[in-house]
Amino acid sequence: MLELIEVIKMPRSAREKSQIGIYHVMLRGIDKRDIFLTQNDYKKFLHYIELAKEKSEISLLAYCLMTNHVHMLLKEGKEEIGDFIRRIAVGYAQYHNSTHGRTGHLFQNRYQSEPVDDDNYLLIVSRYIHQNPLKAGIVKNIKDYRWSSYNDYLINKNTITDKDILEGYFINTESFIEFNNQKNYDKCLDYEEKKRYTDDDLRQIILEIIEIEKLPLMEIKTRNIVLSRIKNETGASIRQLERVLGIGRNIIQKA
Numbered sequence: 001m002l003e004l005i006e007v008i009k010m011p012r013s014a015r016e017k018s019q020i021g022i023y024h025v026m027l028r029g030i031d032k033r034d035i036f037l038t039q040n041d042y043k044k045f046l047h048y049i050e051l052a053k054e055k056s057e058i059s060l061l062a063y064c065l066m067t068n069h070v071h072m073l074l075k076e077g078k079e080e081i082g083d084f085i086r087r088i089a090v091g092y093a094q095y096h097n098s099t100h101g102r103t104g105h106l107f108q109n110r111y112q113s114e115p116v117d118d119d120n121y122l123l124i125v126s127r128y129i130h131q132n133p134l135k136a137g138i139v140k141n142i143k144d145y146r147w148s149s150y151n152d153y154l155i156n157k158n159t160i161t162d163k164d165i166l167e168g169y170f171i172n173t174e175s176f177i178e179f180n181n182q183k184n185y186d187k188c189l190d191y192e193e194k195k196r197y198t199d200d201d202l203r204q205i206i207l208e209i210i211e212i213e214k215l216p217l218m219e220i221k222t223r224n225i226v227l228s229r230i231k232n233e234t235g236a237s238i239r240q241l242e243r244v245l246g247i248g249r250n251i252i253q254k255a
Contacts (some may be wrong), residue, residue, distance in 0.1 A: 018115035
């Protein structure tokens with residue numbers, strides 16, 4: 001076992017590039033609006049994902065459809081990730097507004113994304129996505145949630161999920177189940193807005209908690225406690241903490 005551990009207008013501002021072409025993407029309802037009101041809504045959204053995949057050749061490694069937001073783990077194809085998301089959002093928003101008698105924007109205009117740059121974080125993100133319903137208190141076991149890719153990995157047949165990449169990290173289905181059900185404190189691309197600071201402002205806030213130069217000298221257990229406190233109190237992204245603290249993403253993630 002691995003030990004790791006509406007027509008919507010997308011802005012054209014530059015996003016961080018993944019070194020391996022894999023991204024964790026979140027699309028959410030405008031003003032925290034519910035985007036799925038019926039069982040058929042979930043089915044329709046998956047249908048639009050399938051249509052977009054056919055045109056883009058983008059791989060869907062994992063997904064979870066929550067009431068007012070969606071998580072997807074995607075590998076680049078012949079189309080940009082943003083174009084792929086736009087295809088889904090436009091089609092689904094038109095269906096949703098027509099079906100439920102509403103007008104206007106359905107999704108927040110800027111989808112959120114983060115690059116996935118290594119094997120360890122790839123697995124952490126996939127588990128984070130699959131555990132969303134569990135951590136939200138919707139189910140007591142992730143296998144009981146119908147609208148995620150988790151159960152796709154437990155059956156031996158073709159599904160909307162492209163399973164080859166993630167399956168390659170596990171020796172069998174049991175090891176996949178064990179990893180995805182491990183208790184953890186994974187915090188990846190979060191639904192809540194992250195607080196934003198300049199690096200200098202964040203450094204000053206952290207210096208009120210600890211002298212940054214002392215962190216590499218601490219025992220691992222003590223350092224993890226301090227890093228957890230810094231993350232919780234600042235709400236800063238892991239990527240910015242990595243930059244300001246001079247400590248690797250994986251160390252911060254585990255803490």
